[in-house]
Each structure stands twice: as C-alpha cells, then as structure tokens.
Amino acid sequence: MQVFTYSSPRFTPYDDERAGVSESLGGGGPWRAPRATGPLVARLTLPGSKSLTNRELVLSALADGPSLLRRPLHSRDSALMIEALRSLGVSIEEVEGDGDYGPDLRVTPPAELEGSTSIDCGLAGTVMRFLPPVAALALGPVAFDGDEAARRRPMRTTIDSLRALGVDVNDDGRGALPFSLWGTGAVRGGEVAIDASASSQFVSGLLLAAPRFTEGLTLRHTGERLPSMPHIEMTIATLAERGVEVLSPDEGVWVVAPGPIRGREVVIEPDLSNAAPFLIAAVVAGGTVAIDGWPAETTQVGADLIEILPRFGASVRREGGALVVDGGEGLLGGRRMPGLELDLSRGGELAPALVALAALAESPSRITGIEHLRGHETDRLAALADDLTRAGLTATELPDGLALEPAPLHAADWGAFDDHRMAHAGAIIGLAVDGIDIDDIAATSKTLPEFPELWARLVASTIAEA
Template sequence: MAATTHSQSRTEPWIAPLARGPLRGDVSLPGSKSLTNRELVLAALADGPSTIRLPLHSRDSALMVRALRDLGVGIDEVDPEDGAAPNPYGPDLRITPAPMHGGVRVDCGLAGTVMRFLPPLAALAVGEVTVDGDPYARKRPMDAIIRALVDLGVNVTDDGGGAMPFTFTGTGSVRGGALTIDASASSQFVSGLLLSAPRFDEGLHLTHVGERLPSMPHIEMTVAALRARGVTVDEPSVGEWVVHPGPIAARDTTIEPDLSNAAPFAVAALVAGGTVRIRTWPRETTQVGADLETLLPLWGATVARDGDDLVVDGGVGILGGASLPGVDLDLSRGGELAPALVALAALADGPSEITGIGHLRGHETDRLAALAADVNRSGGAVHELDDGLRIEPAALHGSDWGAYDDHRMATAGAIVGLVVDGVAVDDIGSTAKTLPQFPSLWADLVATGAGTPDAER
C-alpha cells in the first residue's frame, strides 16, 4: 500500500544531525502521554479535586484539557506544592469535577486517546456533543466506539461509515451493563469504555470478541489507574472486564516519564555508539516502553539500571563499525515502539521481520506503508506483510523523509539520520504531538558525540 502525505502545513525540512562520534547522552523526558490523558479523564469524573503532577504538555494532552474544559470541567495550572521542584516542561494541573454540559464540538486532532476516551465520558454530559478531528483523523477506526455508544443507549448520528465526525446527545447518564466489542483495531476502544464505566448506572461488563487484542499493556495501565482510584475491576477471563459502578476517588498523582518517547534516544546508542542515560526510569510500570530493556539487547546493547536511571550502552555502534544482527520480533504488546526499531533494523547487517503490528495501519498514518516508503526512498528494502514488515539489509542514502503528521515517523527519520547524511524530515514539528522538545533534546544528544557536531546543519 502506498503511503500518502497528509500534513496540514509544512515548514522547511529538518536535516537530521549526523553523529560524529560515540554519545555521552543524559536525557530527561516529560511525562507519559498515555498516563496523562488517562488521569485527566479519571480526575474529571472523580468525587473531588485531583492534582496531576509532572503531566505532559503537548498537543495530545492540550486537546484533552481543552475538551474537558469545554464540557465544564475545571482545570487550572498550579505551582508544585510542598516546595517541590517545578516541572521544567510545564505546570502541574488541578482538576475540579463539575456537572458536564453539551453544546460542545470536541477537536481530537490526531490523538487516539482523545477520540476514543472522550466520547464515553462526554455521553455523561447533558446536551449535544460533536466529535471531530484533523482531516486524516476521519480515516482512523472509530466504529467500535460508535457502536458501543449506540448499544449503551446513546443516540448517535454519523454518516454510517464508523468514523468521525459524529454527534450524540447526552442525557446525563449512561445505562451500562453487558457490552460486546471488537477492539482488534485498537486497545484504546477498551480503555476508553473502561475509564468512564464506573459512572455508568450499571457499570460495565465488557467482552472483546475480535481475533486479536493489540497493546495489552495499555489496557493493563487503564485497569491499574482505575484500581488506584478505588474502582473495582474484575477480569474473569482474557478479553473480559467487569467494572463495578461507584465513585472514582479524587487522587493526586505524579506522571512517569514517557518511556515510549525514550525509544529513539535509547536506540541512538546502538547507532552512534556510546551511552545514553534516561533519567528517572521507573522500576515498576505499566508503560510498554519498559520493554526496551529486553528488546535492545537483541541488537547487542547492554542495558543496566544505575540508581533511578536506565543506561543504554551501544558499544562502538554502527558509526564505529559494529555489525548489528537482524532480529525477528512480535511487537503485538507494544506496536508504538515499531517505528524506532524498524529504523534500527534498516541499518542492521541482517534481515529482520517485525510482526504483530498490523493495527498500526490505523494510527496517525498507515505506519507500515509510511515506514516502507521512507526507508525504501532512502535506498532500503522494506516489504509490507499482512501483519508487519520485513526489512532486508541495504546501504541507505540521504533522501526526503515523510513524517505524515506522525511524531514517531519523524523520530524514526532522526535515528536513520545519525549515520546517513542528508535525511530531510519534512515536518519535525509533528513531534509536538507528544514531545514538543524533541528537536532540541535530539540536538543536545547528538552534540555529546566526539567532535561536537553542528546540530543545526
């Protein structure tokens, strides 16, 4: 399938900085998008005010905040309490629940967590709510949420295509009860329903009936967040959840750094050589990015904990002449890591096959088609499979690299550009979706290499 660029705007291409020597990186990342947006939803439905410390401030989280405010929820930016050090990436958030009203048009942008988490919550408001987003967002799968709302008794109007835009009229309550869905296209369908389910009259007994259920760690994250706020969630069998009706406790919480956004920085150690230290890496987490600890050693990295940090040692790296093997991976647990790992595989000396990621066709772009198009445009040999990609070794050269409005496609181009001169990412600004600071953080990382490269070249 051919990938199609669908950006709304373009600036001058960003020429990925070349590494000049082994890295000595020290990276501090802002909060997890997945955790921030889950906690925003739960705090909006809680039985009192909550404070979210160290939240992510990015386009995805800003869209969630704006939608909740439009529905009537109070969200204020506040300074840290008890003399705590301020978040260098933005203020803490104080969320005050309030009766929610309609008369709202929710702008989801390209944020899957907004388009899948907000409709069940907004169905608890009184009045009409319209859900829409960026033009490409109208191609993202939404049928499971639309059908779920209808099955739960919500009056939904759409064009029959199972996509945005759609409109529904909330009555202030949702019946809940038994519900069957096919969440094969995204685990976010499950999470979106579970998050609001305690506020449904009958709670929710949700059963998934599709052939696959990708990204299970994200559902585990949702269940853990619910339980942390006192909600009773039973899991009678795989693909089945029972959320009991009742209050969602107000709770102050601190957001972990985004471990999926750590992927390109950690992978950089294998490409350029040297070490990259990721600050405040949690010892226990539901984030799928934690799988990097076991995945990167497959390519030869040494990964170790040092106090609160994770240190990735790539040895001499590809830049220093290392030969990286090909690998075969099933990434059904965490497909969001695929773009960074495909970029790494495209630089390896052996063939790789990365599967379990067919659902990525329905993400911000068709990531399988986009990755194949970008790498192959650069001289690579990537072949699309039904459920993944096969990457053959090839000598890459500089070329245009499409971001396709997708933050992870843009960062994949940065990885390749560490050792391939002239990789021109057409929209590095797309990284603002979850990591607005990416260009500066990346430039700082590359500058730690021997020779102090010109990060602006």
C-alpha cells in the same frame, strides 16, 4: 556526560550555537536530521507519559473530588484533552510545579458535565476514543471532529458500543469522525461486546467511564486478537489507584461495578515510549544515553526496551533512578548488528523506532504483530515501507508487519505523515545516513514538542567529546 531536560535544558560545556541547535531547527522547511560523528555521552529527563497523562485527566474529570497531576505532559495531545474536558465543564487549572517539568494541573470535576459543545480531537486517539463515553454522561449534544488524517482512523467500535449502551449517536454511517452524540446526563451501562482488534483504546475508553454508568459495565472483546495489552493493563491500574476494581473473569472480559472514582494526587511517570529514539541513538552511534526517572515498576510498554535493546547488541543497566543504554562502539564505530525477528504485538508504538534501527542491520529482519498500526496517525506500515524504500532499503509490507532486506542507505526526503513516531524514525536513520530531510519535524509536538532541540543537543554531545 551532557545533562539536559526537556523543558529547561541544562547543557554543558558548550552553548547552543556549538550544539548546532539553531541550524538544525531551520525555518519551517524540511529538517535535516543531524548525523552522529562519534559515541554519545548524555543524560536527559523526559516529560510525562502521554498515555498516563490523558488517562489521569479523564479520571480526574469523572472523580468525586479534586485531583492534582504532578509532572504531566504538556504537548498537543494533552492540550487537546484539557480543552475538550474544559468544554464539558471541568475546571483544569495550571499551578506551580517542578521548574524542569512545567506547571502541574489541578482538576476539579463539575457537579454535572455540560454538553452543547464541540470537541477537537486533533489526531489524538486518546481524545477521540476516551471522550465519547465521557461526553455521553453530559447533558446535551456533543460534536466530535479532528484533523483530516483523524477522519481516516477507525472509530466504528466506539460508535457502535455507545449505541449498544443506549446513547444516540449520529455518524451518517461513516464509522469515523466527524460524528455527534446526544448526552442525557447518564449512561445505562450493562453488557457490551466489541471487536477491539484495531486498537486497545476502544477497551480503555469504555473502562475509564464505566464506574459512572448506572449499571456499571461488563465488556467482552470478540475479536481474534487484542493489540497493546499493556495499555489496557495501564487503564486497569489507574482505575485501581482511584478505588475502582476491574475484574477479568475470563480472557478478553472485564467487569466494572458502578461506584465513585476517587480524586487523588499523582506524579506522572516519564514517557518511556518517547525515550525509545534517544536510547536507540546509543545503539547506532555508540556510547551511553541515560534516561532519568525511569520507574522501577510500570505498565508503560516502553519498559519492554530493557529486554528488546540487548537483542540488538546493546547493554542495559539501571543506575540509581536512571536507565542507561550502552551501545559500545556502536554501529558507526564498526560493531556488526545482524537482523532479527521481532514480535511487537505487545507494544506497537515502539515499532517505528525499532524498524528504523533494524533497517541499519547487516542481514534481513522481520517485525511482526503490528497490523493494527495501519490505523494509527497514519498507516505506519505503508509509511515506513515508503520512507525506507526511498532511502535505498528493500522494505516489504507483510500482512502484520514489515520485512527488511539490508542495502546501502542514502540521502532521501523522509515523510513524517503527520505522525510523531515517523519523524522519530527518520531522525534515527539520519544518525547514520547523511542527507535525511524530514518534511515535518513539527509532527513531534504531538507528544514531545521539544524533540528537535533535544535531538540536536543529543547528537551534538559527540562534538564535545571529539
């Protein structure tokens, strides 16, 4: 079995040149997704969860004492969060950690958050939606902006909720980036009603800062649906671990009393959503892929893969601290995989990878419950339909998802659309189809900068077994 990690790859019994790593990374042009040539036998360790890392960074910045984050994610999204918090006066220091995971982070909150700064959100939803309530607690103006694509992401709910809390926000009526707010050093809090149908991050962003509001917060969701509930459950769990109780007296209602947020030492779980393409690779190519450090209990939506992947014909088991997916002979070995209907309203971030897998089925599939993905890094429904259609599939947008009609797939240019999960989807298709050229594999730096190398090594493990 090939064993490697995301930061300090341990890879035997052949070197990088045999693995095809240098060739697959290319020199800045399109990235040719490597084609699998046989069953996989691999085990890997992935970096910390982006969702958990950025939540813990925010809570550490608002805490009543220092915190130590062990095994945090080091990626563009986490770097943007770190720099944003530093600009508000938070001390974040890299300290020696586990060599396979990179440095740990020691976070020391300031006596008072500082305004008179600007925050680059990049394309990170956690930065653009978690930090405005934090910045409102600072003293002075704070300006928010980000990548061009970030200006298309919905932000009106955050902006309107801050105004309802008494914060002065100027967005020139856009309801989107760029905007600025004027922090007074305190936020009144109280009762606020929002429609968070477009993103659970609107709820999480307010809950994370709520203990620091003078009157706490009673938050009510008014929309018909609320996507990605596990992410809200994650937020509530991280608050609970720091001594903050979030009550939910009714569905879509959360109550947080004012009070301290405890500093703590925390070990960040591996990112289970980033595990999705690697585990799906076993379903496509066959063989086994194991992810070390899989938590026994978690609020991460990636844990849903344990129930979802058997519906695609894989077997899933735990071995010690690892999760192992066995794809048998795999689709490339001749195993037949019928299409299916799948509701991903709980975990839309898994959708691009699972849509790519469903695109390889022998009968139609419908993936639903993911209307909110239109407001992610890109309109993921339109982007998936565009890329899959270009590769030969009939992919039709539905009001809340995609319908896939099977067809022979062929070589095609695959657009990443500045979206890490779109790049992952293209890599999955490339396992089974020659000539899938992803235009911007660097988009994966958002949550896993080492993805191209890890993926090439994973696929190359079939060469070692040949």
